[in-house]
Amino acid sequence: MEKKAALYICTGCGIGDALDIDSLKELATDDLGVPICKDHPFLCGAEGVDLIKKDIQDEGVNTIIIAGCSGRVNYDVFNFGPDKIVERINLREQVAWCQPPKEEDTQMLAEDYLRMGCSKANDTEPLEPYIAEEEYSKDILIVGGGVAGMTAALEIAKAGRKAILVEKEDKLGGFLGKMKKLITMPYKDLSDTGAEDLIKEVNENDNIKVYTSATVAKISGSPGLFTAEISADGNSVQERVGSVIQATGWTPYDASKLNLGYGKIKDVITNVEMEEMAAKGKITRPSDGKEVKNVLFVQCAGSRDPEHLPYCSSYCCLASLKQAAYVKEQNPEAVNYIVYKDMRTVGQAEDFYRKAQEDGDVFIRGSIVNINENGGKLSVETDDELLGERVNIEEIDLVVLAVGMVPTSQPDQIPRIQAPEGTEGADEEGMIEVMPDSGFFAKSALNLEYRQGPELPTLKYGFPDSHFICFPYETRRTGIYTAGCVRRPMEVVKAKEDAAGAAMKAIQCCEASSQGVALHPRAGDISYPEFNMQRCTQCKRCTEECPFGAINEDEKGNPLPNPTRCRRCGVCMGACPERIISFKNYSVGMIGNMIKAIEVPEEDEEKPRVIAFVCENDAYPAIDMAAIKRMQWSPYVRFIPVRCLGSINLVWVADAMSKGIDGLLFLGCRHGDDYQCHFIKGSELAETRLGKVSETLDRLALEAERVKFLEIGITDYNRIPTIINEFMETIDELGPNPYKGW
Amino acid sequence: METNTSYDPSFAREVFENVDSGEEIKMCMQCGMCAASCPLREHMDYPPRQIFSMIRAGKRDMVLNANSIMMCTSCYTCQVRCPRGIPVIDVMHGLAHYAISKGILTRKDTAVFGREFWQQIYKTGRIDEKDLSRRYFFADGIITGIKKSLQMARMGIIMLLHGRMKILPEKKIKGIKSLRSMLDKAMQTGKGGSEV
Numbered sequence: 007m008e009k010k011a012a013l014y015i016c017t018g019c020g021i022g023d024a025l026d027i028d029s030l031k032e033l034a035t036d037d038l039g040v041p042i043c044k045d046h047p048f049l050c051g052a053e054g055v056d057l058i059k060k061d062i063q064d065e066g067v068n069t070i071i072i073a074g075c076s077g078r079v080n081y082d083v084f085n086f087g088p089d090k091i092v093e094r095i096n097l098r099e100q101v102a103w104c105q106p107p108k109e110e111d112t113q114m115l116a117e118d119y120l121r122m123g124c125s126k127a128n129d130t131e132p133l134e135p136y137i138a139e140e141e142y143s144k145d146i147l148i149v150g151g152g153v154a155g156m157t158a159a160l161e162i163a164k165a166g167r168k169a170i171l172v173e174k175e176d177k178l179g180g181f182l183g184k185m186k187k188l189i190t191m192p193y194k195d196l197s198d199t200g201a202e203d204l205i206k207e208v209n210e211n212d213n214i215k216v217y218t219s220a221t222v223a224k225i226s227g228s229p230g231l232f233t234a235e236i237s238a239d240g241n242s243v244q245e246r247v248g249s250v251i252q253a254t255g256w257t258p259y260d261a262s263k264l265n266l267g268y269g270k271i272k273d274v275i276t277n278v279e280m281e282e283m284a285a286k287g288k289i290t291r292p293s294d295g296k297e298v299k300n301v302l303f304v305q306c307a308g309s310r311d312p313e314h315l316p317y318c319s320s321y322c323c324l325a326s327l328k329q330a331a332y333v334k335e336q337n338p339e340a341v342n343y344i345v346y347k348d349m350r351t352v353g354q355a356e357d358f359y360r361k362a363q364e365d366g367d368v369f370i371r372g373s374i375v376n377i378n379e380n381g382g383k384l385s386v387e388t389d390d391e392l393l394g395e396r397v398n399i400e401e402i403d404l405v406v407l408a409v410g411m412v413p414t415s416q417p418d419q420i421p422r423i424q425a426p427e428g429t430e431g432a433d434e435e436g437m438i439e440v441m442p443d444s445g446f447f448a449k450s451a452l453n454l455e456y457r458q459g460p461e462l463p464t465l466k467y468g469f470p471d472s473h474f475i476c477f478p479y480e481t482r483r484t485g486i487y488t489a490g491c492v493r494r495p496m497e498v499v500k501a502k503e504d505a506a507g508a509a510m511k512a513i514q515c516c517e518a519s520s521q522g523v524a525l526h527p528r529a530g531d532i533s534y535p536e537f538n539m540q541r542c543t544q545c546k547r548c549t550e551e552c553p554f555g556a557i558n559e560d561e562k563g564n565p566l567p568n569p570t571r572c573r574r575c576g577v578c579m580g581a582c583p584e585r586i587i588s589f590k591n592y593s594v595g596m597i598g599n600m601i602k603a604i605e606v607p608e609e610d611e612e613k614p615r616v617i618a619f620v621c622e623n624d625a626y627p628a629i630d631m632a633a634i635k636r637m638q639w640s641p642y643v644r645f646i647p648v649r650c651l652g653s654i655n656l657v658w659v660a661d662a663m664s665k666g667i668d669g670l671l672f673l674g675c676r677h678g679d680d681y682q683c684h685f686i687k688g689s690e691l692a693e694t695r696l697g698k699v700s701e702t703l704d705r706l707a708l709e710a711e712r713v714k715f716l717e718i719g720i721t722d723y724n725r726i727p728t729i730i731n732e733f734m735e736t737i738d739e740l741g742p743n744p745y746k747g748w
Numbered sequence: 749m750e751t752n753t754s755y756d757p758s759f760a761r762e763v764f765e766n767v768d769s770g771e772e773i774k775m776c777m778q779c780g781m782c783a784a785s786c787p788l789r790e791h792m793d794y795p796p797r798q799i800f801s802m803i804r805a806g807k808r809d810m811v812l813n814a815n816s817i818m819m820c821t822s823c824y825t826c827q828v829r830c831p832r833g834i835p836v837i838d839v840m841h842g843l844a845h846y847a848i849s850k851g852i853l854t855r856k857d858t859a860v861f862g863r864e865f866w867q868q869i870y871k872t873g874r875i876d877e878k879d880l881s882r883r884y885f886f887a888d889g890i891i892t893g894i895k896k897s898l899q900m901a902r903m904g905i906i907m908l909l910h911g912r913m914k915i916l917p918e919k920k921i922k923g924i925k926s927l928r929s930m931l932d933k934a935m936q937t938g939k940g941g942s943e944v
Contacts, residue, residue, distance in 0.1 A: 392801045398754045
């Protein structure tokens with residue numbers, strides 16, 4: 007495509023007052039060779055947009071460079087179709103609003119941004135979406151036929167799609183099918199579980215295909231193009247699906263690990279056993295089969311205990327209140343004792359707690375000291391925190407342990423793999439424990455054909471990794487979503503909501519994949535990474551480092567990209583030592599040219615230059631926000647937005663340093679256990695890579711302090727001026743880069 | 749933690765049946781808002797929260813002998829703040845009333861004051877400050893009565909000077925009969941009144 011560029015400078019929002027617009031236009035036309043250059047006082051207004059549209063029509067402009075507000079705003083106004091290249095230069099937030107007006111340094115900053123923007127527009131190629139040759143499937147595979155799985159299937163069917171439901175047991179229902187009653191709206195009384203109706207509805211729906219006594223033997227391919235091999239009743243069936251929902255649920259925590267008499271005393275049972283017993287009929291003592299009178303419930307049996315389950319499973323308090331109601335129903339004279347740490351009745355269920363109190367259940371805050379059996383009855387010794395005494399509760403018929411939820415993704419035993427020689431912590435045979443965030447950790451459910459492992463990477467408690475607040479259903483495998491108790495502990499009402507949410511994401515995934523656009527978090531992005539395979543050295547860094555396992559690998563170690571699995575973060579681009587991975591609108595060379603476009607003043611001018619590589623997701627908006635608050639900082643810093651800090655290629659450090667740039671700042675998201683990185687590992691990888699840069703700098707006789715990595719959250723905008731100015735002080739102390747002018 | 753007690757539901761049942769608003773304490777979730785709000789907390793043996801907890805555990809003697817139940821000044825802070833809407837004041841007075849009816853007089857002068865107060869209200873429909881104080885001070889005999897009166901003499905003179913206390917006896921209110929029938933009714937339902 008023959009490019010015809012045009013630059014439009016908006017002089018509104020204070021830009022015209024802060025800068026000498028005429029000299030900027032002169033720079034663009036004379037030095038940068040932009041054929042058309044216009045300014046307008048209100049470019050995002052109808053008149054301004056018409057001006058651009060007219061040029062597109064009359065002059066054949068196809069590359070539009072807009073110097074005005076931040077690219078984070080008005081992106082809908084300045085959208086001229088996918089075949090036009092639009093480049094935004096942020097003169098408003100990052101020049102006019104954060105620098106003193108009509109100063110020489112401010113003008114130089116604007117000029118540099120103009121040079122960088124024009125260079126970037128020059129290197130950008132028009133985008134075409136990736137469309138695979140095979141036909142896309144819009145069916146959705148759901149693994150697990152419990153309440154979450156069934157609800158998800160129904161939601162998908164209601165949306166007019168096809169769902170394929172795989173359940174490992176011989177009938178649908180999961181834990182819901184084993185329950186007697188439910189606490190749900192309006193939380194005043196027990197209601198029916200509705201399991202039978204739900205199962206019936208699923209079985210009768212034409213859009214849902216159910217496989218019972220079935221497991222998923224293999225899932226290969228990528229979103230929109232998955233092929234699932236299901237082994238049902240010994241037969242193997244193949245299904246093509248667009249996306250997958252894992253709703254495999256939970257298992258109760260093993261109560262025999264607790265020192266509460268389970269397994270030793272017959273009349274100590276778990277809440278799951280209690281529920282099953284109640285569903286079958288009378289609640290009796292397992293030891294002698296007599297009906298129970300006094301029942302004691304032990305809350306947090308193993309939960310919120312660092313030795314067992316460190317988290318709250320949120321359902322156990324409600325389950326015990328419900329089971330206490332069963333006991334009362336059976337015998338109104340019965341006494342229920344509930345020994346708790348904190349009563350946690352999530353959602354609106356506090357009303358049911360009130361009901362239990364009205365019914366006269368006895369609540370004891372404290373912990374169990376021991377449970378003894380004497381003469382057929384049990385006596386339970388507790389430390390009553392509220393009385394401040396040790397209390398002995400006698401004549402107990404049955405003790406119910408309210409055990410927590412363990413996700414089905416948690417393996418029974420941590421798997422071990424062969425470690426490279428000399429790895430720390432390896433045993434005699436060279437085996438090492440698999441880390442939870444590896445795809446080889448979780449218990450078998452999906453059997454993905456992914457180079458990074460067959461299952462979803464998990465977080466610290468064995469739950470598949472997802473962002474609790476920002477993107478709960480997303481996992482670290484694009485197009486595969488989790489719902490229900492495998493995602494986090496929850497009760498039935500919540501699991502249904504969860505299923506609906508995951509179903510919606512799965513439908514979105516099928517649509518987006520078939521259109522060749524990216525999913526969350528760069529939703530709608532049509533660029534995708536392209537590999538120049540002639541120069542690949544099979545180093546496997548891209549296949550290893552991709553946070554989403556998007557790249558498979560052949561026997562020789564060549565990367566096999568799966569564009570519909572890709573989230574377009576560019577981590578592979580940053581990883582590649584040969585720089586063979588690039589996007590049409592984002593590449594190593596492009597950023598390199600932007601760095602080269604910056605004009606570096608001579609040493610004696612005493613105007614240092616610093617480049618800040620800024621994560622587009624959190625750090626860049628934080629800077630915009632600081633500017634909106636009219637905070638000011640050093641005019642010597644140039645910001646370059648990057649898709650993710652994980653996409654920074656170390657060659658940029660060399661490019662910048664050899665050009666005489668005095669310092670480099672890298673602003674990315676928080677990483678670690680409570681990471682905020684939109685691409686999970688990007689900022690962490692960036693820090694690791696930058697850690698290795700200091701050796702290179704040492705060799706060049708440059709100080710390692712010239713390169714600095716910082717974690718910035720979107721709420722840290724008030725720290726921006728301090729961060730930048732402190733870094734500038736460091737640069738002043740170090741003195742100018744000796745490579746200036748080379 | 750030393751004493752090894754056991755939970756005994758019989759006292760809780762006794763309270764539910766006999767004490768004004770007694771059954772309301774079932775709803776207590778032991779958050780301690782009442783204890784944190786009470787201006788007399790530091791003078792009490794046990795805060796209201798703990799009283800409720802002890803009732804559930806069946807500690808009859810400790811509850812009925814606690815000074816807490818007779819210390820309530822009806823400031824209503826706890827009742828306003830209670831997240832479970834328990835009428836804490838009513839329960840505390842109810843317990844005091846019940847303890848007195850069982851012959852337990854942990855704070856005798858509080859009981860006496862209550863009795864005299866009610867009797868005056870019943871008689872005249874209003875409080876005669878000098879008469880009430882005289883009866884209250886002299887309840888334990890003449891000598892203590894004189895001592896107590898002398899201690900409060902200055903206050904009495906100031907009240908006289910400011911017209912807060914009259915030299916002549918107070919007159920009955922209009923419609924005393926209607927008030928009495930109201931009080932009788934309250935007495936019947938077990939609410940209000942204090943008899944030693």
